[in-house]
Amino acid sequence: MFAKFIGDKAFYRKLLMMMLPIMVQNGITNFVNMLDNVMIGAVGTAPMTGVSLANQLLFVFNLCIFGAVSGAGIFGTQFFGSGDMEGARYSFRFKLLFCGLVSALGIGLFLFWGEELLLLYMQGEEGLTDAAATLAHGKDYLLIMLLGLIPYTLVQCYASTMRESGNPVVPMLAGMIAVFVNLLFNYLLIFGKLGFPVLGVRGAAIATVLSRFVELGVVLLWGHRSEKFSFLRGAYRSLYIPKKLVGQFFLKGLPLMLNESLWATGVAMVNQCYSVFGLDAMAALNISQTFWNVFSIVFMSVGAAIGILLGQMLGANQLTEAKDASYKMIAFSFLLAIGVGAIYLVLAEFIPLAYNTEPEIRLLATRLMQITALAMPLDALTNAGYFTLRSGGRMLITFLFDSCFILGVNVPLAYCLGHFSGLPFLAVFALMPLATLIKATASLILIRKGIWVRNIIS
Numbered sequence: 495m496f497a498k499f500i501g502d503k504a505f506y507r508k509l510l511m512m513m514l515p516i517m518v519q520n521g522i523t524n525f526v527n528m529l530d531n532v533m534i535g536a537v538g539t540a541p542m543t544g545v546s547l548a549n550q551l552l553f554v555f556n557l558c559i560f561g562a563v564s565g566a567g568i569f570g571t572q573f574f575g576s577g578d579m580e581g582a583r584y585s586f587r588f589k590l591l592f593c594g595l596v597s598a599l600g601i602g603l604f605l606f607w608g609e610e611l612l613l614l615y616m617q618g619e620e621g622l623t624d625a626a627a628t629l630a631h632g633k634d635y636l637l638i639m640l641l642g643l644i645p646y647t648l649v650q651c652y653a654s655t656m657r658e659s660g661n662p663v664v665p666m667l668a669g670m671i672a673v674f675v676n677l678l679f680n681y682l683l684i685f686g687k688l689g690f691p692v693l694g695v696r697g698a699a700i701a702t703v704l705s706r707f708v709e710l711g712v713v714l715l716w717g718h719r720s721e722k723f724s725f726l727r728g729a730y731r732s733l734y735i736p737k738k739l740v741g742q743f744f745l746k747g748l749p750l751m752l753n754e755s756l757w758a759t760g761v762a763m764v765n766q767c768y769s770v771f772g773l774d775a776m777a778a779l780n781i782s783q784t785f786w787n788v789f790s791i792v793f794m795s796v797g798a799a800i801g802i803l804l805g806q807m808l809g810a811n812q813l814t815e816a817k818d819a820s821y822k823m824i825a826f827s828f829l830l831a832i833g834v835g836a837i838y839l840v841l842a843e844f845i846p847l848a849y850n851t852e853p854e855i856r857l858l859a860t861r862l863m864q865i866t867a868l869a870m871p872l873d874a875l876t877n878a879g880y881f882t883l884r885s886g887g888r889m890l891i892t893f894l895f896d897s898c899f900i901l902g903v904n905v906p907l908a909y910c911l912g913h914f915s916g917l918p919f920l921a922v923f924a925l926m927p928l929a930t931l932i933k934a935t936a937s938l939i940l941i942r943k944g945i946w947v948r949n950i951i952s
Contacts, residue, residue, distance in 0.1 A: 499822055500825070501819075501822040513795045513796055515662035516666070516795045516799060520794065527787065531546075533685070534694070535848070537694050538851075539855065540624045540631060543628045544631025544633075545631060546780030547628070550762050551762070555643065559597070559646070561752070561754025562751045562754075563651055565743065565749075565751050566585045566588045566589050567654050571801070571809065572805055574660065582658070586729055591733065597644055601640050604636060604640055609633055612636070614766050616769065617770055631694075638703060642703035642706040642707070649668070653665035653668070659722070659725065664720070664723075668716070671709065672709035672712070675704055676704070683696075685697075749889040749892075753896050760900030764900070764905055764908045764926075767905070768908065770913060771918075778856075781849060781856075781859035786838075789835075793834070793873070797880065800820070800827075801881035801882075801885050804816050808948065824875065827878040828871055828874050832870075835870035835871060836867070838870065845860070846860055858919070858920065865927070869927035875938065876933050876934045878937075879895075880892060882941050886946035888946050891940060891945070
């Protein structure tokens, strides 16, 4: 039984070689986002909450782009596994075209209806937080951040394809450079250091936009000058993609993009259900989610590595090996989440002390973080299960498993508990992991059946 779930040194070396660069890149990015959040939190509760509400909207956009690159990425991973560089090039072109369309739609939506979307999260009592100031800060932050959506989209197209080729180091290094730029200008522009003006929330947004242009510059220069990324040779000579392949991209990729978009929408809707408890609850939720993003990077990176490694195995027709590896990778992710969750549980008592906010909000944030720490192993199982099912192109199953589940179970549960149960916010939040338990159980059953084990490019 242990042999089924525990691999040898070579297995973990290969997994770590893929996982660690992804973890470092995402970890540094989320760590700087955390510092950004803490810096804004030092200005006051209203700026912190306004930025967090704007980031709820940007989170949906980011996952739409993630879904768009991931849809074509399923094919890209298997093309790289079979050594087909022309196919990988077609996959890259499709990402550019499709993500460009998604970006244009996202920018238009936020530009014309940004304020209305922000107001959706301001439904409850005002409590200790100034609602008018919160809305003003959210609008300022969102409008400036629109300038960074195009470079962000292009970076995702390049970085995802580089990872699919088995070379995650370049995106990692580009992310590290961008993070340094972001952190430096956050310090200079939020607080007005070294002669720069005190811009507060606007300074945080400007710093983020600058860092995204820097990250894009690094990826472009390195990618097009390196011999490792042969798929970029001739990528812009035309935008030609074979019609048959376009149809396959849409057949498999569009459901995945819809899945990611609907899942992100579901998360935003759950948080909107929490808004009935007031802006103080949203402020505490912002602190909790910011640090959850940092601590969850470990098992999230394992999930990304699972999708890439299993996709390459399936593309090379190593079907038995892929199924065997999936059990070991899922077990590895689960055990890591237990360890990280234990650390998070302890640190939750001290993390909110870094924020210039009211003691009641700090205490609520601590309790929210402790609940998510206890639920982290379940989140790891569902994340690993999602990437495993996705690696074989089972789009309908992942669609039902992911977005349909959150819209059909999580959102109604949060809405009913928030509006009709009469329970306090903390109790409602503590009941939500019950839905994750159901989802984790379903994912393990589907994986055990092996319906995801197939080559989709041959």
